[in-house]
Amino acid sequence: xxxxxxxxxxxxxxxxxxxxxxxxxxxxxxxxxxxxxxxxxxxxxxxxxxxxxxxxxxxxxxxxxxxxxxxxxxxxxxxxxxxxxxxxxxxxxxxxxxxxxxxxxxxxxxxxxxxxxxxxxxxxxxxxxxxxxxxxxxxxxxxxxxxxxxxxxxxxxxxxxxxxxxxxxxxxxxxxxxxxxxxxxxxxxxxxxxxxxxxxxxxxxxxxxxxxxxxxxxxxxxxxxxxxxxxxxxxxxxxxxxxxxxxxxxxxxxxxxxxxxxxxxxxxxxxxxxxxxxxxxxxxxxxxxxxxxxxxxxxxxxxxxxxxxxxxxxxxxxxxxxxxxxxxxxxxxxxxxxxxxxxxxxxxxxxxxxxxxxxxxxxxxxxxxxxxxxxxxxxxx
Numbered sequence: 001x002x003x004x005x006x007x008x009x010x011x012x013x014x015x016x017x018x019x020x021x022x023x024x025x026x027x028x029x030x031x032x033x034x035x036x037x038x039x040x041x042x043x044x045x046x047x048x049x050x051x052x053x054x055x056x057x058x059x060x061x062x063x064x065x066x067x068x069x070x071x072x073x074x075x076x077x078x079x080x081x082x083x084x085x086x087x088x089x090x091x092x093x094x095x096x097x098x099x100x101x102x103x104x105x106x107x108x109x110x111x112x113x114x115x116x117x118x119x120x121x122x123x124x125x126x127x128x129x130x131x132x133x134x135x136x137x138x139x140x141x142x143x144x145x146x147x148x149x150x151x152x153x154x155x156x157x158x159x160x161x162x163x164x165x166x167x168x169x170x171x172x173x174x175x176x177x178x179x180x181x182x183x184x185x186x187x188x189x190x191x192x193x194x195x196x197x198x199x200x201x202x203x204x205x206x207x208x209x210x211x212x213x214x215x216x217x218x219x220x221x222x223x224x225x226x227x228x229x230x231x232x233x234x235x236x237x238x239x240x241x242x243x244x245x246x247x248x249x250x251x252x253x254x255x256x257x258x259x260x261x262x263x264x265x266x267x268x269x270x271x272x273x274x275x276x277x278x279x280x281x282x283x284x285x286x287x288x289x290x291x292x293x294x295x296x297x298x299x300x301x302x303x304x305x306x307x308x309x310x311x312x313x314x315x316x317x318x319x320x321x322x323x324x325x326x327x328x329x330x331x332x333x334x335x336x337x338x339x340x341x342x343x344x345x346x347x348x349x350x351x352x353x354x355x356x357x358x359x360x361x362x363x364x365x366x367x368x369x370x371x372x373x374x375x376x377x378x379x380x381x
Contacts, residue, residue: 009049015077016045022084026116028109044073052200055168059206067168068363075127075362078326083119130326130364135174137181137357137370142343143378144350146294146314150379151260158375159187159218162300162319163356165229166209167198170358175212178357178372182216185374189220189257192247193319193354194227194268194300201238210245220257223248225298227320228270229360235274250298252280254289261294261379264313268300282311294379302337302353309349315377316351323355327367341368 020041027034048070054063094100104111150156159182166175182190197204204210216222224247230238239249248255250265257263264286267279282297289295295313302318323341324330333340337353344351352375355368 012077013045015081016041019077019080019084022087023116026112029113044070044076046070047073056200056202059203064168071169071362072127072131072364073362075130075326075364075366076123079123079126080119083122087115087119126366127362127364130362130366133369134359134363134365137177137372139181139185139374140354140371141374141376142352143376144315145378145380147348147380148292148294148314150294151258153258153260153379155379156261156377157186157188158191158296158373158377159185159189160191160193160317160352160354160373160375161357161371162193162317162354163195163227163322163358163360164192165195165198165356165358165360167200167203169363170198171203172207172209172212174358175209179212179215181372185372187218187374189263190216190218190222191263191296191298191317192222192224193298193317194225195229195319195356195358195360196224196227196242196247197230197233197238198358198360199229199233201233201241204238204241210241213242213245213247216246221248222246223250223255223263223265223298225250225265225300226268226271227300228268231268231270231274235271252285254285254295256289256293261296262289264289264295264297266297266299269303282307282313286311294377302339302351305338305344305346305349305351308351309346313349315375316349317354317373318351319354319356321353321355322360322365323368325356325359325365325367326362330367 020038023037023041024034027037047066051063051066051070055067100108100111161178161182164170164178224242226239226249242249250263252267254262254264266285269279272278286295291312297308297313297316299316299318301320308316321333321337321340324333330340339351339353341353341355352373354373355371357370357372359365
């Protein structure tokens with residue numbers, strides 16, 4: 001884990017250095033602005049880690065503002081870097097096919113400033129639209145048939161979400177929006193596929209976000225599995241907070257609901273790194289279950305999908321990927337996961353990987369929209 005953070009900070013520093021160098025070069029026309037630009041880059045580089053550290057013991061508008069500014073800066077870094085790399089590619093092309101001289105009319109400093117200004121405007125526009133997009137979840141609806149009997153039940157409406165990441169960024173307003181939207185969809189049962197809390201439960205407690213969670217209502221209850229962020233945030237403390245605010249966290253547990261169907265919650269794979277203990281296999285979890293009943297699995301990370309199919313799971317709900325959250329990172333998650341968003345059927349097992357409701361890092365989505373999932377399950381009679 002320390003090595004991971006060293007690598008992340010090193011990349012973070014190099015990207016900021018690259019943007020800083022290109023900005024310094026662009027300000028050749030206005031040298032008096034160069035020290036102010038360097039100051040901005042340094043503040044942007046330090047904002048996120050400083051804000052996250054300070055708010056642990058001083059939850060005040062200053063560290064909160066640093067957290068927000070630093071979070072937005074991650075998205076700015078991505079798109080500024082992509083655009084500047086495109087500009088650098090054009091500079092390489094110019095070595096073989098000269099065109100910059102004609103384009104600039106001989107005034108290279110003015111062209112540098114203009115290009116950097118265009119890069120800045122495109123970046124700000126992209127991040128701004130992505131922020132608006134991140135605040136406008138869509139409702140995804142699926143109708144699925146499970147060829148099993150569920151007692152006297154013919155039908156079950158599931159409303160599900162993943163990756164809420166409650167904390168400083170996903171605060172009271174977003175949490176209330178989630179709760180109000182979920183309740184308006186008239187669920188029979190509410191399921192959360194992990195990462196309800198964004199690492200540190202402190203901001204969740206200080207904002208009393210649990211009061212909103214207590215307003216979730218469904219006849220058969222509210223259930224969740226753990227995600228990697230629950231364990232990054234200490235494991236037991238965020239889980240206990242969720243349990244104390246109306247959410248039953250299923251930790252390697254198969255629970256029979258209404259003597260009709262099972263909800264199975266797997267511990268997140270991150271448990272091994274957090275506690276040194278591996279999670280149970282699906283065979284262990286289902287050893288006492290009646291597999292003639294419908295089996296609904298919550299498993300945060302969509303790894304090893306074949307395990308659910310072999311175990312006879314009827315529906316698996318996952319999250320984790322955010323489908324990259326920021327374009328073009330969805331292409332990366334497609335390479336990592338067999339299914340990195342949306343629906344898939346393998347044999348008799350249905351899978352859905354949600355893009356998530358909240359955001360991690362930047363409060364921006366450019367590769368997809370946040371979502372809440374409504375699944376109408378129809379059972380064999």
